Amino acid sequence: MKIGLYFGSFNPIHIGHMVIGNHIAEYSNLDEVWFVVTPHNPFKEKKTLLANHHRLEMVYRATEPYDKLQACNIEFNLPQPNYTINTLVHLQEKYPNKEFCLIMGEDNLKSFHKWKNHQLILENHFVYVYPRISENVIETPFDGHEKIIHINAPIMQLSSSFIRKSIAAGKNIQPMLPEHVWEYMDEMNFYR
Ligand SMILES: Nc1ncnc2c1ncn2[C@@H]1O[C@H](COP(=O)(O)OP(=O)(O)OP(=O)(O)O)[C@@H](O)[C@H]1O
Ligand SMILES: O=C(O)c1ccc[n+]([C@@H]2O[C@H](COP(=O)([O-])O)[C@@H](O)[C@H]2O)c1
Numbered sequence: 698m699k700i701g702l703y704f705g706s707f708n709p710i711h712i713g714h715m716v717i718g719n720h721i722a723e724y725s726n727l728d729e730v731w732f733v734v735t736p737h738n739p740f741k742e743k744k745t746l747l748a749n750h751h752r753l754e755m756v757y758r759a760t761e762p763y764d765k766l767q768a769c770n771i772e773f774n775l776p777q778p779n780y781t782i783n784t785l786v787h788l789q790e791k792y793p794n795k796e797f798c799l800i801m802g803e804d805n806l807k808s809f810h811k812w813k814n815h816q817l818i819l820e821n822h823f824v825y826v827y828p829r830i831s832e833n834v835i836e837t838p839f840d841g842h843e844k845i846i847h848i849n850a851p852i853m854q855l856s857s858s859f860i861r862k863s864i865a866a867g868k869n870i871q872p873m874l875p876e877h878v879w880e881y882m883d884e885m886n887f888y889r
Pocket of ligand 2: 741
């Protein structure tokens with residue numbers, strides 16, 4: 698079974714993440730997409746993050762109606778900050794019969810050479826890359842790499858930081874969130 702791993706802080710998960718994850722699950726050769734909630738991204742500050750279990754709960758509520766989409770908390774008990782190579786090694790040991798692939802936007806591919814052991818990641822895993830809007834053409838050291846597969850998913854211009862700021866400013870951004878995620882955030886008073 699081929700599993701696509703979609704890593705993120707998901708603070709909160711939004712419609713942009715859902716459209717990409719679902720598109721890849723439906724239109725690529727991957728059987729499932731797992732949304733891996735990262736406690737601490739090595740490139741991001743932790744202080745604006747909601748608690749891990751709240752971010753996981755939102756991902757769980759968002760993915761629950763979709764058979765091919767799953768919430769994954771595997772990084773909660775791994776050392777922090779979370780380096781993706783460690784998670785991949787851990788997952789492969791835990792599920793030796795599954796093949797794990799990475800999913801990332803082409804903007805992330807630009808900084809992929811700075812990731813810990815990125816060459817080892819590419820030796821052992823395929824990376825599925827979807828398009829993002831950017832001001833310049835995105836050229837990367839990985840153009841044409843045999844382990845990189847480009848997927849023509851829709852381009853979604855949403856971000857969790859925009860959603861957090863909008864909520865703090867009292868805006869109604871309900872359509873940007875899966876219904877059950879919005880209900881949970883509203884009930885819990887997140888980001889106000
Ligand atoms: N609108 C989007 N379309 C496609 N991919 C996205 C979108 N927003 C985020 N991503 C990607 O999804 C993954 C998880 O995203 P992340 O949790 O960092 O959300 P974010 O919206 O970028 O957050 P923030 O605004 O807080 O930085 C990352 O690989 C990120 O590049
Ligand atoms: O392993 C690394 O060196 C590494 C460096 C930067 C980011 N990552 C992972 O990439 C995921 C998406 O990153 P971001 O910045 O788009 O949120 C996030 O969940 C991180 O754990 C991983």
